[in-house]
Amino acid sequence: MPGARTRILDAAEELFAGGGYDATPTAQIARTAGVPKGLLFHYFPKKIDVLITLIDERTLVVEAPEVEAVPGDAAGTLSRLARRLPLRASPAMRRILFREADTHGSVRERLGRLNGELIRRARFALELALPTRRGDAARLEAAAATFAAVLLYQENLCQLTGHQIDPDAVAELIAMALV
Amino acid sequence: MPGARTRILDAAEELFAGGGYDATPTAQIARTAGVPKGLLFHYFPKKIDVLITLIDERTLVVEAPEVEAVPGDAAGTLSRLARRLPLRASPAMRRILFREADTHGSVRERLGRLNGELIRRARFALELALPTRRGDAARLEAAAATFAAVLLYQENLCQLTGHQIDPDAVAELIAMALV
Amino acid sequence: MPGARTRILDAAEELFAGGGYDATPTAQIARTAGVPKGLLFHYFPKKIDVLITLIDERTLVVEAPEVEAVPGDAAGTLSRLARRLPLRASPAMRRILFREADTHGSVRERLGRLNGELIRRARFALELALPTRRGDAARLEAAAATFAAVLLYQENLCQLTGHQIDPDAVAELIAMALV
Amino acid sequence: MPGARTRILDAAEELFAGGGYDATPTAQIARTAGVPKGLLFHYFPKKIDVLITLIDERTLVVEAPEVEAVPGDAAGTLSRLARRLPLRASPAMRRILFREADTHGSVRERLGRLNGELIRRARFALELALPTRRGDAARLEAAAATFAAVLLYQENLCQLTGHQIDPDAVAELIAMALV
DNA sequence: TATGAATGAGTGTTCATTCAT
DNA sequence: AATGAATGAACACTCATTCAT
Numbered sequence: 001m002p003g004a005r006t007r008i009l010d011a012a013e014e015l016f017a018g019g020g021y022d023a024t025p026t027a028q029i030a031r032t033a034g035v036p037k038g039l040l041f042h043y044f045p046k047k048i049d050v051l052i053t054l055i056d057e058r059t060l061v062v063e064a065p066e067v068e069a070v071p072g073d074a075a076g077t078l079s080r081l082a083r084r085l086p087l088r089a090s091p092a093m094r095r096i097l098f099r100e101a102d103t104h105g106s107v108r109e110r111l112g113r114l115n116g117e118l119i120r121r122a123r124f125a126l127e128l129a130l131p132t133r134r135g136d137a138a139r140l141e142a143a144a145a146t147f148a149a150v151l152l153y154q155e156n157l158c159q160l161t162g163h164q165i166d167p168d169a170v171a172e173l174i175a176m177a178l179v
Numbered sequence: 180m181p182g183a184r185t186r187i188l189d190a191a192e193e194l195f196a197g198g199g200y201d202a203t204p205t206a207q208i209a210r211t212a213g214v215p216k217g218l219l220f221h222y223f224p225k226k227i228d229v230l231i232t233l234i235d236e237r238t239l240v241v242e243a244p245e246v247e248a249v250p251g252d253a254a255g256t257l258s259r260l261a262r263r264l265p266l267r268a269s270p271a272m273r274r275i276l277f278r279e280a281d282t283h284g285s286v287r288e289r290l291g292r293l294n295g296e297l298i299r300r301a302r303f304a305l306e307l308a309l310p311t312r313r314g315d316a317a318r319l320e321a322a323a324a325t326f327a328a329v330l331l332y333q334e335n336l337c338q339l340t341g342h343q344i345d346p347d348a349v350a351e352l353i354a355m356a357l358v
Numbered sequence: 359m360p361g362a363r364t365r366i367l368d369a370a371e372e373l374f375a376g377g378g379y380d381a382t383p384t385a386q387i388a389r390t391a392g393v394p395k396g397l398l399f400h401y402f403p404k405k406i407d408v409l410i411t412l413i414d415e416r417t418l419v420v421e422a423p424e425v426e427a428v429p430g431d432a433a434g435t436l437s438r439l440a441r442r443l444p445l446r447a448s449p450a451m452r453r454i455l456f457r458e459a460d461t462h463g464s465v466r467e468r469l470g471r472l473n474g475e476l477i478r479r480a481r482f483a484l485e486l487a488l489p490t491r492r493g494d495a496a497r498l499e500a501a502a503a504t505f506a507a508v509l510l511y512q513e514n515l516c517q518l519t520g521h522q523i524d525p526d527a528v529a530e531l532i533a534m535a536l537v
Numbered sequence: 538m539p540g541a542r543t544r545i546l547d548a549a550e551e552l553f554a555g556g557g558y559d560a561t562p563t564a565q566i567a568r569t570a571g572v573p574k575g576l577l578f579h580y581f582p583k584k585i586d587v588l589i590t591l592i593d594e595r596t597l598v599v600e601a602p603e604v605e606a607v608p609g610d611a612a613g614t615l616s617r618l619a620r621r622l623p624l625r626a627s628p629a630m631r632r633i634l635f636r637e638a639d640t641h642g643s644v645r646e647r648l649g650r651l652n653g654e655l656i657r658r659a660r661f662a663l664e665l666a667l668p669t670r671r672g673d674a675a676r677l678e679a680a681a682a683t684f685a686a687v688l689l690y691q692e693n694l695c696q697l698t699g700h701q702i703d704p705d706a707v708a709e710l711i712a713m714a715l716v
Numbered sequence: 717t718a719t720g721a722a723t724g725a726g727t728g729t730t731c732a733t734t735c736a737t
Numbered sequence: 738a739a740t741g742a743a744t745g746a747a748c749a750c751t752c753a754t755t756c757a758t
Contacts, residue, residue: 142348500706535714
């Protein structure tokens with residue numbers, strides 16, 4: 001069995017994803033984790049520290065210097081980008097990342113970072129994938145931002161609105177617009 | 180001076196947009212509205228009823244049967260769509276609509292409706308604007324969803340991530356992909 | 359349709375009997391009665407006045423100067439007494455009479471009066487029914503009180519404890535003890 | 538000084554007996570007990586739990602397998618039964634037991650159990666005390682129930698109606714009827 | 717007589733946080 | 738590190754009662 005600190009974070013991850021940060025009492029976190037209430041505050045002096053720690057230790061925006069891109073295949077390159085977000089995090093943590101964006105700056109910051117990395121990757125991929133570098137930087141920027149928007153939309157709003165979106169089709173669409 | 184019920188809704192709109200539903204005590208709503216605490220519960224038996232009423236009475240997803248589209252000008256048509264969301268709501272209410280999507284089903288429902296209307300309009304606009312109806316319905320669908328995603332992203336995540344996106348550029352991009 | 363005052367009392371009678379005085383809000387009485395809340399306080403300035411009026415107007419302890427007794431038939435005389443309590447009141451009002459004895463002095467007073475009348479009748483009946491007046495007044499008094507106790511017990515505690523008691527058998531028992 | 542939990546129960550016992558469960562705010566219980574309000578809910582999550590615990594821990598219906606009876610002395614046997622109810626409880630708890638019978642099932646259940654034990658004892662005592670076992674079980678049953686009714690009446694209604702009843706006289710009366 | 721909005725003290729309950737051990 | 742009792746401010750909500758019309 002993992003240590004108390006880990007069990008607390010495990011419990012909080014599950015509960016925050018399920019009911020939200022505000023609606024989850026510290027007592028419930030402790031109970032779910034199987035630790036006494038006092039111990040929770042030994043590790044995390046304030047409740048918000050649990051959330052901050054969760055974001056800090058359990059989400060990682062992979063900011064790779066290099067992005068794999070296949071020259072000449074913009075659609076495929078974007079598709080591959082969409083297949084896996086540059087985000088190392090469990091489904092529960094992903095839920096928390098979007099859900100609690102208003103709760104604390106650290107969450108917002110992480111989400112912003114993901115967004116930035118997404119745009120950076122899309123831009124970079126397109127730059128490399130496109131046959132010729134045309135001077136039209138603005139259009140490329142819009143394409144990158146659009147793709148990032150679609151990916152975040154899919155991760156977040158789709159659950160709320162029930163509407164699905166096919167990233168591959170979007171990738172193809174964007175590629176078509178730029179070639 | 181407007182009636183008590185209106186003042187309560189005014190106060191709630193402001194406070195929910197600012198600090199969020201959970202973080203806003205009913206006492207503060209009453210104080211801000213300048214009414215005794217008990218009166219709030221005279222009009223809204225449960226706190227959640229304030230939010231529900233706000234969504235119900237102060238957001239309207241304009242589900243127009245017809246959408247104005249200029250044949251041959253897909254980009255311009257989308258641009259015009261972006262200029263104004265089919266959503267009759269104050270900036271504060273817009274904030275609430277996105278922020279409290281997890282708080283109550285009625286908010287989620289309204290947001291979903293907006294999303295649906297957005298997609299419907301984009302699809303319809305593109306259908307009319309494009310010179311020839313090509314059999315490629317899937318691509319058109321992807322384009323519509325993409326545009327909706329961008330618009331919602333702009334309304335919601337941009338505030339969180341600080342990243343701006345230019346709808347006109349996206350409109351042009353999409354048009355280019357489809358012609 | 360009866361007048362407002364009557365409808366209020368009707369509603370209160372039903373609700374007090376069902377859920378108890380304390381647990382019944384005046385708003386519910388008004389709603390059940392189909393009258394506006396303000397009108398209730400027009401007729402009954404304080405909530406307790408509803409209960410007092412109910413007891414006052416809808417329970418009557420029949421304090422008959424004469425009690426029918428058949429000389430020589432003590433058991434039968436008591437049985438007849440048991441058949442009908444000297445209490446003019448609906449089942450609901452009877453329930454209220456016992457249930458709210460602690461709520462207000464007027465209820466307690468009425469209940470005490472019923473108890474007194476019960477004892478008086480039993481004593482009187484026995485005095486007349488018994489063949490010879492023996493000097494043993496104390497025993498007769500005990501018999502009367504016992505019979506009253508049984509009748510009140512039957513009316514009140516039987517519902518709570520689920521235990522039934524046959525007044526006729528008790529009547530016979532007491533008669534047997536006294537002859 | 539006893540522990541906080543005990544002091545809370547002490548205070549509740551006193552206050553419930555005095556003013557009744559409904560009329561006693563939890564704040565007053567805490568104040569009387571000399572503990573902060575929050576601690577009350579640490580031990581008793583709901584107010585009703587205080588009453589339930591009180592009944593559970595501070596009233597005991599002594600369900601003795603054997604009942605002491607003196608053969609040939611029915612009156613004396615019943616008198617002895619009346620001297621002390623098979624109920625281990627303070628006067629305050631006794632008051633609560635009768636007063637709050639409508640408040641919660643657990644109180645009602647305990648009261649019913651007391652009633653049952655009373656009848657059982659009276660029946661058993663009479664069976665043993667009477668010289669000859671006559672086939673008349675029904676009469677014996679009525680006698681037992683009558684005696685139980687008188688004892689409960691004495692404990693409960695006497696306080697309300699102000700009427701006293703002498704159990705010894707009733708014991709003698711019943712004995713006389715059965716010999 | 718009739719109406720329902722207005723009032724505000726009070727109620728049970730929650731909960732993050734502290735603290736003594 | 739570990740424990741759970743202790744704390745009290747805050748919360749949503751209730752309700753008898755008043756009052757202007």
